[in-house]
Amino acid sequence: NAGVMQNPRHLVRRRGQEARLRCSPMKGHSHVYWYRQLPEEGLKFMVYLQKENIIDESGMPKERFSAEFPKEGPSILRIQQVVRGDSAAYFCASSPGADFRYTFGSGTRLTVV
Amino acid sequence: AQKITQTQPGMFVQEKEAVTLDCTYDTSDPSYGLFWYKQPSSGEMIFLIYQGSYDQQNATEGRYSLNFQKARKSANLVISASQLGDSAMYFCAMREAAALNAGGTSYGKLTFGQGTILTVHP
Numbered sequence: 001n002a003g004v005m006q007n008p009r010h011l012v013r014r015r016g017q018e019a020r021l022r023c024s025p026m027k028g029h030s031h032v033y034w035y036r037q038l039p040e041e042g043l044k045f046m047v048y049l050q051k052e053n054i055i056d057e058s059g060m061p062k063e064r065f066s067a068e069f070p071k072e073g074p075s076i077l078r079i080q081q082v083v084r085g086d087s088a089a090y091f092c093a094s095s096p097g098a099d100f101r102y103t104f105g106s107g108t109r110l111t112v113v
Numbered sequence: 114a115q116k117i118t119q120t121q122p123g124m125f126v127q128e129k130e131a132v133t134l135d136c137t138y139d140t141s142d143p144s145y146g147l148f149w150y151k152q153p154s155s156g157e158m159i160f161l162i163y164q165g166s167y168d169q170q171n172a173t174e175g176r177y178s179l180n181f182q183k184a185r186k187s188a189n190l191v192i193s194a195s196q197l198g199d200s201a202m203y204f205c206a207m208r209e210a211a212a213l214n215a216g217g218t219s220y221g222k223l224t225f226g227q228g229t230i231l232t233v234h235p
Contacts, residue, residue, distance in 0.1 A: 031220070042117075042204050042225030043158070056222065091158060095221065102221055104150075104158035 004029075004094050004105035005074075012111045013082045021077040021108045025094030032075045033102065034067060037089040046090075049075060082112045116140075117207050119226035126195045127234050133180070134190040134229050136205030146208035147188040148223065149179065153201040161203075164188055195233045202228045 005024040013019050025032055030051045035043040036059075045059040049069040060067065064082075069075040079086055089109050095102035116139040126132040138147065149161040164172045164179045172179045180189040192199055206223040 033221070035223075035225075040227075042206075042227050043223070044225070045222050048220060048222060055220070089156065093158075101160065101163065103160075106155070106157040109156070 004092055004103050006090075006092050006105035006108050008108060009106065010109045010111070012113060014113055015083060016081050019079040019082050019086070019110055021079075021090050021092075021110070023075040023077070023092030023094070023105060025075070025092075026096075026103055029094035029096050029103075031095045031097065031102070032069050033093045033095075034075075034077050035091045035093070037091065037107070039088070043091060046077075079110075082110070084112045086110060087112045117205055117224055117226035119205055119229050121229045122227075123230045123232065125232050125234060126192075128197060129194055131191060131193045132195055132231065134192070134203050134205075134231065136188045136190065136226060138186050138188060138205075138207050140186075140207065142209075147179070147181070148206040148208070149177070149188075149190045150204045150206060150225075151199075151201045152204060152228070158204075162190065192231075197233050197235060200231060200233045202230050204228045 004026055007022050011019055032049045034046040036046055037043045047060050047067045048056040051069055052071050064080045066078045087110055089107045091107045092105045093102040118137045121135055124132060145166045147164045151159040151161055162172050162174045162177045162179050164181045171181050176193045178191045180191055205226040209222045
């Protein structure tokens with residue numbers, strides 16, 4: 001009974017490259033949330049998706065960031081043209097429904113050099 | 114806007130003693146939920162305990178209990194009989210009320226505090 005799987009665990013990108021972060025929700029979970037944790041800070045909501053739909057992207061930066069959760073496959077958080085300020089831990093969480101008790105993944109630590 | 118405040122950047126406790134981690138919140142919504150998560154050095158987020166705003170009794174989960182004082186808008190986490198493995202970062206979070214998805218069901222968008230680093234000494 002695998003939990004929420006995020007990969008890669010660590011990702012290093014040079015400024016200007018693209019970063020793709022993957023999140024495979026728990027089996028049977030069709031709701032996915034992405035959060036970002038900047039150094040020395042708490043997690044901040046980015047986006048909430050259901051299968052094939054973005055429900056709430058109020059926490060997503062207006063440019064360079066996008067998210068998807070296709071019918072098949074993992075949810076993807078994509079950051080184009082990364083900058084040093086994008087360096088952070090990115091967490092994904094999933095739930096079986098619109099339920100607050102969701103399960104977090106172990107996060108992806110993005111470092112932009 | 115909702116806000117969560119954790120005023121203790123770091124706390125120290127002796128093994129086997131109890132410790133209280135403070136959390137205050139600010140919201141005008143009558144319906145909300147409060148959470149505590151543990152983040153060990155390995156980085157994952159571990160759910161500890163939940164308290165609903167309408168719950169009559171304080172939540173408990175094993176050695177964790179939540180001291181919910183609604184009038185003071187505080188939701189402190191109490192860890193009894195501390196263990197070395199309790200050393201970690203602890204986050205208080207609040208569920209934003211009345212966030213609805215397309216189906217009209219509320220969903221779990223959380224606002225987190227800054228966290229408290231707990232160190233348990235042997």
